[in-house]
Amino acid sequence: MPPPDVSGADDLPLVVDLDGTLIKTDLLVETASSFLIEQPWRAGSLLGWLAAGRSTLKARLAQDTRVELASLPYNEELLAWLRAEKQRGRRLVLATASHQTLADGVAGHLGLFDEVLGSDAATNLKSHAKRDALVARYGERGYEYVGNDWPDVAIWRGAATAHVVSRSPRLIAAARQHGNLGRVMGDGRLSPLAGLLRAMRPHQWLKNLLVLMPLLAAHQYGDALSVMHALLALVVFSLTASSVYLLNDLVDVGDDRHHARKRRRPFASGQLSLAAGWLAWPLLLAAGAGLAALALPPRFLGALAVYFALTLGYSFRLKQVPVVDVLSLAALYTLRIVAGAFAVSVELSFWLLSFSMFVFLSLAFIKRYSELHAARQAGQSQPLRGRGYVQQDLELVSSLGSNAGYIAVLVLAFYIQDARTARLYAHPTLIWLACPLMLYWISRAWLIAHRGQMHDDPIVFALKDRVSWVVGALLAGVFVLARAL
Template sequence: MRSKPIVVDLDGTLIRSDVLVESGFAFLRAFPLRFYAPLLWLARGGKAMLKTRLAEHANIDVSVLPYDPELIAWLSEARESGRSLVLATASHERFAKGIADHLGIFDTVFATNETINLSAGKKRDALVAEYGEKGFDYVGNSHDDVPVWQAADCAYVVNPLPGVARAAHGNGNVERVFESRPSTLRVWAKSLRLHQWLKNLLIFLPLLAGHFADDSHRVLAAIIAFITFGMCASSVYLLNDLLDLEDDRHHPVKRKRPLAAGAMPLLVGLTLFPVLLFAAFGIAFAFLPWRFGAVLGGYYVLTLAYSTVLKRRVMVDVVVLAGLYTVRIVAGTAAIGAHLTFWLLAFSMFIFLSLALVKRYAELHSMKERGLVKTRGRGYVASDLSLISSLGTSSGYLAVLVLALYIQDRGTTALYRHPQIIWLACPLLLYWISRTWIIAHRGGMDDDPIVFAARDRTSLCVITLCALIFWLAI
């Protein structure tokens, strides 16, 4: 039996996350107007002061952090066999002790405090001073762990960063390598929410509604707009997931998002979202009219406001969501140099308000099924279900009324030779809206309604029939 203690690193090893980044975004969420404060703390006192101040101002729910289950199972077995477990981390001692207390398997904690940032060589020196050279085994994952492995008896490597495994093996004392990461391509696709790019197909609606599909220049502009809008949207999704880490981890579905689950490192998300954002605006201003860039900027600002503040305001959140759907149509209009019509704008606002309310209704329904009274991070309560349903169905039916009035407009006759055929689309939309709400009422709406429609066979049939009706009316 080995008597030497097993020393375990925290960030990226015990948890598939980084406490410094977690606490930084927790601070930004709590104090968005003080976004500059961490930079000042870092400049004045280095990482030790930064981590200490964040620990004083930010709270992290350690019970929902993405722990590595395979590693914890192995550590628990080692402890049962008589091994002493030590948590040694560069994270602040407040968070480290909270995690140790939550897991209940560690005997000792070494961590950063206001005077020392316990990382790399400093961690090695502290452990050697306590246990002696080769007096402990060490579990880590990063380049900062390499000097600690050199001083350890046995090295254990967990989901190593690029180049770390090779450096660790260079010491000749690697006992085991733990690999539990999912497929990188799948993680990236899910993190960027490529399936949500379906919403950006709304950019092509002005192209079709204005009968510009035979204009190759406008078609190319719409395609570029679709790509840039998707990049911008993915950037926003990443930022939103970083800001919502804790709330997502308490959600039965959202906790599986890569950043919340630890499948994608927080530093990757932190780096990727500005890269996508700058690339999107660079392409937009290089190849599209400036109006499109302005709309894209407005979308980003509105989405940022929604992610940080507005989504916690009752009813404001659904109106903003409807607006974010509609902005895609405005962006498509700006990209092809067309004019936004009253009818398209009115129809969009009503139909998308209905879909936004469907989304909120589905979340409330799921919450009620789990026996909860109030949503986490939202202002809704379970008793709001009936009111939201009433508002949502009314808004959807108003969208159909707008379509009916559009058929009677004089301008419609200039675009369609047989505008009366469009009347056939009205009962189809009434059916689809009613069916969507019934599905939500029965608890079957477990995704964004537009994404649901893209995967639902009946919805696709309705969309196809509506497209055929408009084509016959031309």
């Protein structure tokens, strides 16, 4: 097909890159990530395909994986401009190093492009290869090009106008050197460090304070070595938990893009590359396990291994099984307490473990109830995406969750009567005051959930809720008084 005849700047085709430009992610990384999640036993195949060339790798991944193209994080600023240009009658061309099949899918979803050029099993349409293809098709300076990265510099050199989607001053300066700089738009991405820190969810590290509970419950806070071990266990669990958050978000990225709040997470929103997550989570896990192996008892390392194994099971399968999912979440919280006891070498308290299991089971049910309630309010009748619950489960989830919370208070009441409690506290009967406080807090949490005002993570809600902080302070005061008076 001969190159089209172009006679003026307004008639020049506007050629748009896909990865990192039209979308805030990279389809090669998206398909590779999907492949690893869906078929981890075939991970070695990626190296074989890569050895045969990037074109082969892209072709095989496009064939063996499924990416939901409609939910990808698109650059809305660029899309708005492209739609305006399309309305003016501009010819739009999608030219990408991604495989032709994926490029056709994106173009079909958007309905904007008159022509689509992509890679195939023989050609990787990137940098100079893309420039040569465009020049052969439209002539030197016969097109405008929208790109976002250093491989696009060669393409801008042959374009009539270079449009840049990036915040990098160096890249913008490189595009300007050719004297054809056009529009400059943001790419909507965070710096790798900022994005990674956000994805690690440092605010969630407060949950790991549970590893300090055995130290406090056994009143060993005067022992410097025990305190040091407990604090080190806190650091280890924070590193391990962050590695789990990264892996879980990589696994859940497709579902998160359909969630009202989770779609803003770094991986789902395209603010952070999936490749950074695949690199970071094993490093965080290795750092945590290494610290534990060097400085903490072997039993703690065993508990940490069980915790990580359970999180893997939860991420890949258990979260899709009703009731098993919330039991798994409650067990993950309780494992923090078990590991904390192993870290400071104190005897595990049956009452503390029982209380933890029931109270966190109640909170896990609140999490599922809030998701179901939000779906009902939004008029969604289908099952929760990525979960095993349907709308008919809403009332049962509420009943099971509130009952679990009240059983936790009953366990606390039984703890007061235990003989070991009498040895630990001067006036254990004062601990009875904790029961109405817990009853109030659990009842209030469920009341807020029923009103649809609960954050879908009740732990995050509690950390931001002033009343929860007041109740927590009063509970701490009750135990201090029972010990001191």
